[in-house]
Amino acid sequence: xxSVGLHLPTLSVQEGDNSIIxxxxxxxxxxxxxxxxxxxxKGPQFIIDIRSNMDKRQGQRVTVLxxxxxxxxxxxxxxxxxxxxxxxxxxxxxxxxxxxxxxELSVKP
Amino acid sequence: xxxxxxxxxxxxxxxxxxxSLECTVEGTSNPNLYWYRQAAGRGLQLLxxxxxxxxxxxxxxxxxxxSRPQDRQFILSSKKLLxxxxxxxxxxxxxxxxxxxxxxxxxxxLTVT
Numbered sequence: 001x002x003s004v005g006l007h008l009p010t011l012s013v014q015e016g017d018n019s020i021i022x023x024x025x026x027x028x029x030x031x032x033x034x035x036x037x038x039x040x041x042k043g044p045q046f047i048i049d050i051r052s053n054m055d056k057r058q059g060q061r062v063t064v065l066x067x068x069x070x071x072x073x074x075x076x077x078x079x080x081x082x083x084x085x086x087x088x089x090x091x092x093x094x095x096x097x098x099x100x101x102x103x104e105l106s107v108k109p
Numbered sequence: 110x111x112x113x114x115x116x117x118x119x120x121x122x123x124x125x126x127x128x129s130l131e132c133t134v135e136g137t138s139n140p141n142l143y144w145y146r147q148a149a150g151r152g153l154q155l156l157x158x159x160x161x162x163x164x165x166x167x168x169x170x171x172x173x174x175x176s177r178p179q180d181r182q183f184i185l186s187s188k189k190l191l192x193x194x195x196x197x198x199x200x201x202x203x204x205x206x207x208x209x210x211x212x213x214x215x216x217x218x219l220t221v222t
Contacts, residue, residue, distance in 0.1 A: 032209045034209070034210055034211075036213075041216075041218075042215060042216065043199050043201075043213035043214050043215050043216045044153070044199070044213045045213070046210050046211075046212060049209070049210055087151065089153070093209050096155060096158070096168075097155075097209070097211060099152060099153040100152075101151050101152045102151045102152065
């Protein structure tokens with residue numbers, strides 16, 4: 001069944017610290033993974049993606065790591081800022097995008 | 110650049126009334142289009158997707174239908190709303206080639222009373 005899941009439903013970090021949001025997936029046939037950020041009342045916003053033939057990809061202040069051995073995906077946010085507070089979703093592609101339930105990131109000033 | 114619009118932004122409708130939500134995309138041609146529903150701010154459930162005009166695939170049986178009368182227009186409809194149709198409805202688009210990422214619209218908050 002569909003089982004893109006998140007290890008923690010909420011994450012609270014201090015401003016300036018690094019954040020790590022984790023995601024587990026169950027289907028080794030998934031060939032593409034993506035992270036979205038959703039602020040309250042808004043549509044999800046694309047952050048970064050990674051294909052299954054890679055294990056790391058970096059963007060501006062964000063890094064996605066893919067461990068296919070344990071079917072684990074993570075999003076690292078460097079120097080977390082108050083504007084990073086949102087719900088973060090991972091999704092895997094198996095024909096269509098299958099979304100996880102989301103992790104709420106709260107940044108303390 | 111590409112933009113995606115949804116309207117209305119919010120809607121309160123009584124049970125049994127009809128529904129029409131509209132989504133339009135600008136700045137791209139022949140996009141794949143999607144309707145999602147999100148309950149309680151978590152998790153996105155794919156309702157419909159379309160790879161071209163008049164081509165609609167339904168993911169789950171439900172009280173809703175979708176249509177694509179023009180290349181960049183996607184409509185979500187219902188003849189009679191149920192209380193369970195309440196939620197946050199999101200439209201998204203993706204390219205037909207060159208990438209799998211989907212880009213979401215601002216959403217419509219539907220409350221059925």
